[in-house]
Amino acid sequence: MTNEAVLPPVVDPRLDFEAAWREWHRRHEEVRADPHGFLAVTGLHWLTSVPQRFPDVPGEWHTGDNGPVVAIGEGELLVVDGRQGRGRHEFGPIAERAGVTVGLDAGVLEVARRGGHDILRPRRPDHPLRVGYRGTSSYPPDHRWVVSGRFVPFDSPRPTTVGAAVEGLTHVYDAPGQIEFAVDGVPLRLTAFNGVAPGSLSVLFTDATSGVTTYPANRSLAVAAPDERGRVTLDFNRATNLPCAYTDFATCPLPPAENRLPIAVEAGEKTPYERLSADSAARS
Structure with missing residues (x-):
């Protein structure tokens, strides 16, 4: 027997971060490819x-x-x-x-x-x-795109009308407030809608990558409920495509006008292969 203490193995936090992202994306793809999805x-x-x-x-x-x-x-x-x-x-x-x-x-x-x-x-x-679905390509996960923010609630939820993937259709959502954050010193703000889980938030946005490497119309980001001080985390590595990125049979909402970010969010899911193939066929 030895009296030396047994130290826990050293775990590279980056590997944990990347592994967690891979598992999240695997589950997300699994749901997306559901037989009745x-x-x-x-x-x-x-x-x-x-x-x-x-x-x-x-x-x-x-x-x-x-x-x-x-x-x-x-x-x-x-x-x-x-x-x-x-x-x-x-x-x-x-x-x-x-x-x-x-x-x-x-x-x-x-x-x-x-x-x-x-x-x-x-x-x-x-x-x-x-x-024929073969998965969705994404930017590699990067700690840079895990951003701290602050949720600023409105005095009362604001009915917010947005466009849709179907021309002439509109959606109305109650927006509980906005999320303020900064990237590389640039102050930014996004109007948030209610998320799936109680207290959570959902953000629709476009950015400078939209129509270049990511789907032009929208991407979506789920945000956990703010803490008691209104603090939230925006993990843009988990920005996802909505159904309209894949099929013309979707009625997805478009982001509010104020959610068009002036920066390039090089994180999250990219334009699906299926949409790239369809666009190429339409131009030929």
């Missing part, structure tokens, strides 16, 4: 008061004051509430940014409301966009 969306259909059929969705659909309604024909398959639907089914009013999922042959159907309109989005795991 947005890469599986095969269409975007807008419901009106006039009953209509769509080529990739069973039934005849319309909408009104009581929400979406479908008339399911003989031999058509639509699974609603775990049971095969028959005849007429009323979904009831659907709240903005909410939706319900019903079953389709070899897939599911999202019945949702976006920008004041009821929509249908079929999702099938064999959609070529999902089957």
Whole structure:
């Protein structure tokens, strides 16, 4: 036996940082490529008061004051509430940014409301966009882009209207406040929306890399809830693409005008290969 103390192994904090980022991105990619995720969306259909059929969705659909309604024909398959639907089914009013999922042959159907309109989005795991997905390239994680900031709440949440990936569509979000921070001594500010977790925040932004190495329309950053002093951390290494970066069947919001950063945020996800390929094809 020895009386020498056993020292813990020395861990390179950079390796921990990079490993944590790789694990986060792996999980994010896993969710993105879910069999019924947005890469599986095969269409975007807008419901009106006039009953209509769509080529990739069973039934005849319309909408009104009581929400979406479908008339399911003989031999058509639509699974609603775990049971095969028959005849007429009323979904009831659907709240903005909410939706319900019903079953389709070899897939599911999202019945949702976006920008004041009821929509249908079929999702099938064999959609070529999902089957051919090869991951999203990103900037290497860099401590430089883990930035301290301060959340400055508004006196009351401000309804904020933003554009959308779909021309003519708008979204309205309640903005609880702004995040103030600095990069290389340049003072910056971003309007924040409410995040998924209680108290957390979500930021939509563009920067000088947008349309160069990153998707032109938007990127998104989740921010943990501010501490008791309003302090937050902006880890731009975890800036992600929204669904509209991959598919034209998305209704993603665009950043508020004030969230166009004048600096190049060389961190986070880059323009997807799929969008680069589509843009190249359109120019040829």
